Amino acid sequence: MFDERLIERLGRIDTPFYFYDMELLRSTLSAVKEEADKYKYKVHYAFKANANGPILREIRDFGFGADCVSGFEVRKALETGFDPSKIVFAGVGKADWEIELGIDAGIESFNVESIPELEIIDEIAGEKNRIANIALRLNPNVNANTHHYITTGLEENKFGINQWDLEKVAKVLKRLRNVRFIGIHFHIGSQITDLGSFKDLCLRVNDLQKWFVSNRLYPKVINVGGGLGIDYENPDENSIPDFKAFFELFDEILELNADQEVHFELGRSMVAQCGNLISKVLYVKDGVNTKFAIVDAGMSDLIRPALYQAYHKIENLTSQEGEEKYDVVGPICESSDSFGKAVRIPKARRGDLIAIRSAGAYGEVMASQYNLRRLPLAYYSDDGLF
Numbered sequence: 001m002f003d004e005r006l007i008e009r010l011g012r013i014d015t016p017f018y019f020y021d022m023e024l025l026r027s028t029l030s031a032v033k034e035e036a037d038k039y040k041y042k043v044h045y046a047f048k049a050n051a052n053g054p055i056l057r058e059i060r061d062f063g064f065g066a067d068c069v070s071g072f073e074v075r076k077a078l079e080t081g082f083d084p085s086k087i088v089f090a091g092v093g094k095a096d097w098e099i100e101l102g103i104d105a106g107i108e109s110f111n112v113e114s115i116p117e118l119e120i121i122d123e124i125a126g127e128k129n130r131i132a133n134i135a136l137r138l139n140p141n142v143n144a145n146t147h148h149y150i151t152t153g154l155e156e157n158k159f160g161i162n163q164w165d166l167e168k169v170a171k172v173l174k175r176l177r178n179v180r181f182i183g184i185h186f187h188i189g190s191q192i193t194d195l196g197s198f199k200d201l202c203l204r205v206n207d208l209q210k211w212f213v214s215n216r217l218y219p220k221v222i223n224v225g226g227g228l229g230i231d232y233e234n235p236d237e238n239s240i241p242d243f244k245a246f247f248e249l250f251d252e253i254l255e256l257n258a259d260q261e262v263h264f265e266l267g268r269s270m271v272a273q274c275g276n277l278i279s280k281v282l283y284v285k286d287g288v289n290t291k292f293a294i295v296d297a298g299m300s301d302l303i304r305p306a307l308y309q310a311y312h313k314i315e316n317l318t319s320q321e322g323e324e325k326y327d328v329v330g331p332i333c334e335s336s337d338s339f340g341k342a343v344r345i346p347k348a349r350r351g352d353l354i355a356i357r358s359a360g361a362y363g364e365v366m367a368s369q370y371n372l373r374r375l376p377l378a379y380y381s382d383d384g385l386f
């Protein structure tokens, strides 16, 4: 994706910074839309993956909804012009002001994660003389086979309502007057590359659905969450995830009634590949059995490797000399501030431009000012600069 002209332009900008390929973003969004439309599936974009204005506006213009996990994200969705009737709000710990905000805005649904939360939403809606739409987030106890920090659908995780509470939830729902039950919601984890995990989810959904119907609670919406993984190893060969196979699987296995809607909440798969963290080599230093390429980006700019032992492909955009092995590390005072060990890249020298690929999701949004660094800036391929 980096041709000579682009590399020359990127080289003029102070590093580190994020660079977003907006053409790739649009191709990805149109692939999602085309495949989801085949089955009339509705997709809500998970804001927490990347909430930069230019990216959100593209997503809004494609007609996707918003999946929010904080009141701040709900507010951002409203400010960006997402239709409130396409905003859903999940999260285990919604504060009162966040619930009020959602009710005042008339969002599509609260994805409710516990009985106490359900009662508080009912109470706040009652005070406002409003009815709040709710979907129950259920813990399906399905293993996503991904890193344990991004596994969310097992009974030991904090998310969702567990099976053994279902009877109780049904009773509470029948008593409450200010909430309207619209559906059931699931989200089993992130960076899921084994479609078998989604198959397991569908089978659980089919079972759970029957339980609800037999308890005279009719879920109009089946929200199966997000989690589709991307190819971090081959960002150029597989720049757009296989949305066709993904949606096809749900169509094949989910058992639906005629007027039911299926909703998805995709984050990473929509925005990860369009983002890159661009950095420069400051120093090359010899270590024990290794060489360090010390770059000017650090874990404050991209924390995924330190937090989840995540892999990002690293490229030297400047050099074409023979490959050597480096530990590519940042300047921050933590040993975990490393982007990769024994990485093979063309021989690195001070000043070389380094691209850390597939950083569009859970990258810039997680940036911090640790070590009093400044937050990374963002540039977009259609800025005019490129």
Ligand SMILES: *Cc1c(COP(=O)(O)O)cnc(C)c1O
Residues within 6 Å of the ligand: 046, 048, 049, 067, 069, 090, 091, 187, 189, 190, 191, 225, 226, 227, 228, 265, 266, 267, 268, 269
């Ligand atoms: C994070 C999250 C998503 C998006 O997950 P991706 O792996 O980025 O697709 C969807 N739904 C909920 C409730 C989430 O918390």
